[in-house]
Amino acid sequence: MTFESSGRFAGVRRHAQVTLVPDFGDDGVVRRFYALSVDITDRKERELLLEQQVQHDGLTGLLNRNGFMTRLQPAMEHAKRYGEPLALLFLDLDGFKHINDTYGHNAGDALLRGFAGRLTGVMRRTDAVARLAGDEFVVLLEGVTNPIRDPATAATKVLDAMKLPLPLAGGDVIVSASIGIAVYSDDIVDAESLLQRADKAMYRAKHVGRNGYCVI
Amino acid sequence: MIADNLPALISVIGDDLRYQFVNRRYGEVLGVDAQELVGESVAVIGRHLDQSLLPYYLRAVSG
Numbered sequence: 001m002t003f004e005s006s007g008r009f010a011g012v013r014r015h016a017q018v019t020l021v022p023d024f025g026d027d028g029v030v031r032r033f034y035a036l037s038v039d040i041t042d043r044k045e046r047e048l049l050l051e052q053q054v055q056h057d058g059l060t061g062l063l064n065r066n067g068f069m070t071r072l073q074p075a076m077e078h079a080k081r082y083g084e085p086l087a088l089l090f091l092d093l094d095g096f097k098h099i100n101d102t103y104g105h106n107a108g109d110a111l112l113r114g115f116a117g118r119l120t121g122v123m124r125r126t127d128a129v130a131r132l133a134g135d136e137f138v139v140l141l142e143g144v145t146n147p148i149r150d151p152a153t154a155a156t157k158v159l160d161a162m163k164l165p166l167p168l169a170g171g172d173v174i175v176s177a178s179i180g181i182a183v184y185s186d187d188i189v190d191a192e193s194l195l196q197r198a199d200k201a202m203y204r205a206k207h208v209g210r211n212g213y214c215v216i
Numbered sequence: 217m218i219a220d221n222l223p224a225l226i227s228v229i230g231d232d233l234r235y236q237f238v239n240r241r242y243g244e245v246l247g248v249d250a251q252e253l254v255g256e257s258v259a260v261i262g263r264h265l266d267q268s269l270l271p272y273y274l275r276a277v278s279g
Contacts, residue, residue: 001272001275001276003272005265005266005267005269006265006266006267007261007264007265007266008264008266009245009246009247009264010247014245016225018269018272020272020273020275020276021276022276022277022279023228024279028279029279030231030276030277030278030279031230031231032228032229032230032231032236033228033229033273033276033277034226034227034228034229035225035226035227035228035229036224036225036226037224037225037226038223038224038225039223039224
């Protein structure tokens with residue numbers, strides 16, 4: 001019998017592969033067994049790091065699309081089964097391309113990191129926050145008490161947080177965001193459609209003048 | 217003894233879940249003299265682990 005085990009020894013995390021081999025007596029009953037543990041810490045740490053990288057965005061440290069979808073699908077199943085409201089915020093920075101073009105990619109990256117920080121700062125620790133691509137971010141709000149008011153409150157918090165300037169290498173900038181809100185309902189068949197609905201709401205928010213949110 | 221010089225933890229555990237033998241490396245990882253572990257309960261290492269190995273031990277003991 002072989003399995004993996006992990007623990008902490010003298011403050012250091014270690015992973016081991018353990019093999020147990022029973023030693024039978026003459027009567028066929030186990031008298032004792034041999035335990036052989038081989039240290040696999042290096043390999044295991046690499047595996048865990050890789051797993052982390054596959055689900056996270058290297059620039060901001062937020063979840064990436066893959067990691068977000070892994071969270072969203074079971075959350076939707078849970079919402080459906082227990083009738084607990086679930087909402088999605090789709091956020092897009094206003095005028096990001098302009099800043100990227102004017103101040104350069106490094107400034108653009110710094111802006112994305114700054115926004116990611118503001119975003120996680122106003123969300124609950126349990127909310128899944130992700131960067132899907134470019135300047136597109138999403139937040140999954142689970143277990144909301146009021147499906148109309150709570151996502152709107154969360155969106156307002158983001159907009160308020162972005163009223164303060166973000167320090168970039170070329171100077172401080174104030175960047176707003178447009179936010180689309182989609183609330184999960186039974187007619188939404190899969191995670192992708194919920195995401196699309198929130199995306200559509202975000203475009204509507206952009207259309208009506210940016211720096212705001214829109215609910216579909 | 218060969219077992220002492222292997223870069224692995226080797227132990228012999230009785231059906232009472234007490235050590236009958238542990239190699240030198242085992243003692244080093246736990247920060248004690250290997251000889252002192254003989255007769256001790258496997259809980260000695262269990263305290264360091266994220267999850268108890270008891271279910272595995274019981275399966276090994278029942279063959």
